[in-house]
Amino acid sequence: MSNLERTLSIIKPDAVSRSLDNEIKEIFKSRGFLIIKEKKIQIEKPEAEKFYKVHETKPFYDDLCTYLSSGPIVVMVLEKENAVLDNRELMGATNPKDAAAGTIRKKYGISIDKNSVHGSDSIENAKIEIDFFFKD
Numbered sequence: 001m002s003n004l005e006r007t008l009s010i011i012k013p014d015a016v017s018r019s020l021d022n023e024i025k026e027i028f029k030s031r032g033f034l035i036i037k038e039k040k041i042q043i044e045k046p047e048a049e050k051f052y053k054v055h056e057t058k059p060f061y062d063d064l065c066t067y068l069s070s071g072p073i074v075v076m077v078l079e080k081e082n083a084v085l086d087n088r089e090l091m092g093a094t095n096p097k098d099a100a101a102g103t104i105r106k107k108y109g110i111s112i113d114k115n116s117v118h119g120s121d122s123i124e125n126a127k128i129e130i131d132f133f134f135k136d
């Protein structure tokens, strides 16, 4: 049975500022993800606060929002079978130190904050996050 899904991926400021966005996009494509939509943007802090609202009670929330709005990011809608879980597997653990070999965060991540990529954590959140950036 087909299980075609879409997920939201963000290439974060640490990766874009090191000009890794094309290289990371190639990794997604080589793993069978179609990049359905993409844009390079810089968001303001209030927008980052809205995007990461689920984390608003966490001690790292303010730094996280300052960071996401600190420079250009690439936001993409990725499509493939099981896109949500497969993207999380390809990204690796949140903390690059714990990420498995061959994952994007292991290869490019600098720290738990500067971990190069974000990906939706569920189908439900993927819909919300895609709408957040690509509502038309």
Ligand code: CMP
Binding pocket: 055, 060, 064, 094, 112, 113, 114, 115, 117, 118, 119
């Ligand atoms: P991301 O997948 O974008 O979702 C929330 C982000 O918060 C996460 O990646 C990390 O970059 C960042 N973060 C910072 N500190 C922590 C922490 N202690 N636990 C989880 N995420 C954290």
